[in-house]
Amino acid sequence: MSAQVVSLRDVGVDRDQSMLLRDVSWTVHDDETWVVLGPNGAGKTTLLQLVSGLVRPTRGRADVLGEPLDSADLDESDLAELRSRVGIASAAVADQVPRKEKVIDLVMTAGYGTLGRSSEEFDSFDVARAVELLDVVGSAHLIRRRFGTLSEGERKRVQIARALMADPELLLLDEPAAGLDLGGREDLLTRIAALVRDPRSPVLVMVTHHVEEVPDGFTHALLMRAGSVLAAGEITEVFTERNLSRCFGVPLMVERRGARWMARAVPVR
Numbered sequence: 001m002s003a004q005v006v007s008l009r010d011v012g013v014d015r016d017q018s019m020l021l022r023d024v025s026w027t028v029h030d031d032e033t034w035v036v037l038g039p040n041g042a043g044k045t046t047l048l049q050l051v052s053g054l055v056r057p058t059r060g061r062a063d064v065l066g067e068p069l070d071s072a073d074l075d076e077s078d079l080a081e082l083r084s085r086v087g088i089a090s091a092a093v094a095d096q097v098p099r100k101e102k103v104i105d106l107v108m109t110a111g112y113g114t115l116g117r118s119s120e121e122f123d124s125f126d127v128a129r130a131v132e133l134l135d136v137v138g139s140a141h142l143i144r145r146r147f148g149t150l151s152e153g154e155r156k157r158v159q160i161a162r163a164l165m166a167d168p169e170l171l172l173l174d175e176p177a178a179g180l181d182l183g184g185r186e187d188l189l190t191r192i193a194a195l196v197r198d199p200r201s202p203v204l205v206m207v208t209h210h211v212e213e214v215p216d217g218f219t220h221a222l223l224m225r226a227g228s229v230l231a232a233g234e235i236t237e238v239f240t241e242r243n244l245s246r247c248f249g250v251p252l253m254v255e256r257r258g259a260r261w262m263a264r265a266v267p268v269r
Contacts, residue, residue, distance in 0.1 A: 002029040011060035020046040038224035044207045053082040087163030090174035099148025110165035133161040153184035173206040177213045189215040216259035
């Protein structure tokens with residue numbers, strides 16, 4: 001029987017008198033792979049911050065990897081332990097990386113919960129593990145490069161390797177294909193699809209704006225708009241023209257070609 005990895009019930013998140021999430025209910029099991037889709041301002045990034053333990057719910061019930069995030073008894077040490085079990089790759093993390101940080105050090109420091117090497121002494125296992133993960137994402141040749149010299153596509157792949165370094169139980173990818181050209185996007189999506197197929201991989205949740213960026217192998221989808229859930233469930237049932245048109249506020253034609261999806265506006269006659 002599959003186990004629950006994420007369980008949200010009527011969750012709300014308020015900040016500065018704005019409601020970022022409202023009445024969100026969502027369950028992720030350990031045999032599922034989810035894509036979270038929606039327009040700008042839909043609440044997708046806030047949802048990932050909640051699931052990663054960076055944001056606490058204002059109302060409702062939220063459990064991640066068995067930890068009740070809404071509990072008043074959950075202190076900062078509990079949150080730090082939870083965060084160590086969740087890997088996240090996002091632009092917000094990338095913005096905090098020192099530009100002069102070497103790629104190999106950036107990946108290895110993930111195991112110590114830091115974003116810059118200082119006095120840590122890494123052993124041969126750390127080095128071998130980091131190189132292995134960089135190879136998985138096609139970036140082993142970058143180990144001596146400085147993070148600030150990498151292209152956008154290279155940075156995205158290195159971030160995923162870093163997010164995997166601590167052997168997380170849950171991996172969150174926040175718009176991993178944003179800013180990539182067509183070749184870079186397709187290369188990255190192929191590598192994410194390979195992670196989905198690998199039985200050793202953690203449970204994956206990926207945020208995107210585009211159905212074209214959903215890799216092969218994702219089983220479920222969550223559609224968000226204005227901080228609320230519009231639809232959630234198996235991807236073939238959620239990715240309908242009616243649902244996606246409501247989500248993005250424009251009439252859309254949706255089709256599936258093989259394992260990939262496409263959407264475009266209905267032509268004006």
